[in-house]
Amino acid sequence: TVVVPDPADRATIEEEHALELRTRDRERKLLKKIEQSIARIDAGDYGYCDETGEAIGVGRLIARPTATLSLEAQQRRELKQKMFGD
Structure with missing residues (x-):
């Protein structure tokens, strides 16, 4: 049973x-995200913002090694999502 x-x-x-x-x-x-970060390292794109092309910043990369956006670009994206939804 x-x-x-x-x-x-x-x-x-x-x-x-x-x-x-x-x-x-x-x-x-x-x-x-880790695999994508490794690919970005291999391509020479790691550490640069996907939206602006500017350097992301060492502090942000230490805090979030998989970051693809600068802090400012991430904040803009989050604000847009909050205002307009996903």
Whole structure:
């Protein structure tokens, strides 16, 4: 016979499974960004903003090595998303 956990246990198991899936998705996205950063290093484009072409800045790259936008360009993008949605 199969033992079916009570509803509270089942909810806990489902929540743990959902958390694991979110973690895996986050890790998969980070790995993709790391691979893209390595490709940018190989191409000589690493450290330059995708929108402006200007240097991103060492402080930002230390904080977020996969950054593709300068801080100012990222702030503009976030403001546009906030104003107009995705």
